[in-house]
């Protein structure tokens with residue numbers, strides 16, 4: 001029931017958020033998706049287990065050492081989510097990490113150093129695409145945060161409907177990217193305090 005209610009609530013949001021973007025920002029992922037489906041390729045950075053009987057998919061991030069969000073990783077993530085959304089049997093999505101200690105270290109710092117303006121633009125568009133796609137997903141989404149989740153890792157969890165974090169004092173979460181001079185828009189951090197639940201691991 002709770003799952004259904006959450007899904008209904010989300011469907012209202014989707015109407016607003018899934019308007020076609022004038023920048024055409026979703027077209028890159030869709031194009032990659034089409035070509036990947038044609039080639040029937042599988043992604044090594046993301047593992048998806050879909051349980052037909054429950055309608056819930058578990059998406060495990062498995063990009064050592066720290067699941068940093070590179071352009072490739074973000075693209076694969078979006079493709080995986082897009083594929084699940086195309087499957088009407090999939091109603092719920094749990095995002096977690098298959099690495100020990102780290103959920104995601106956030107944006108890949110190497111993407112922000114010594115890259116051309118074009119590449120930087122592509123990268124930041126992919127970041128935006130990721131959080132828009134997750135936030136406007138028609139599935140009920142849950143971040144199972146089983147390790148540290150700074151900055152962009154925190155952002156990824158904020159795009160989900162629910163967050164549950166392992167109750168381990170060695171794991172940290174938060175928008176710490178200001179230490180690198182990257183400023184998040186006002187108001188994005190309040191949800192962490194309000195909506196992140198913890199559980200023992």
Ligand SMILES: CCCCCCCCCC/C=C/CC(=O)SCCNC(=O)CCNC(=O)[C@H](O)C(C)(C)COP(=O)(O)OP(=O)(O)OC[C@H]1O[C@@H](n2cnc3c(N)ncnc32)[C@H](O)[C@@H]1OP(=O)(O)O
Pocket residue numbers: 065066068069101102104105106107108109110131135148150151152153155158159177180182183184185188
């Ligand atoms: C919902 C509405 C949203 C609206 C929009 C909001 C916009 C929000 C903006 C969000 C912006 C985010 C910017 C970023 O994400 S910048 C990245 C910030 N990340 C960090 O500062 C994390 C730094 N890393 C750590 O703290 C630790 O590595 C860890 C994750 C806690 C893990 O520690 P552990 O001891 O296990 O591992 P190591 O530190 O030894 O690291 C192992 C190797 O991994 C490399 N590494 C770590 N982090 C990154 C990274 N982010 N990118 C690339 N590489 C990374 C590290 O250098 C080690 O490499 P090495 O073995 O070669 O030395």
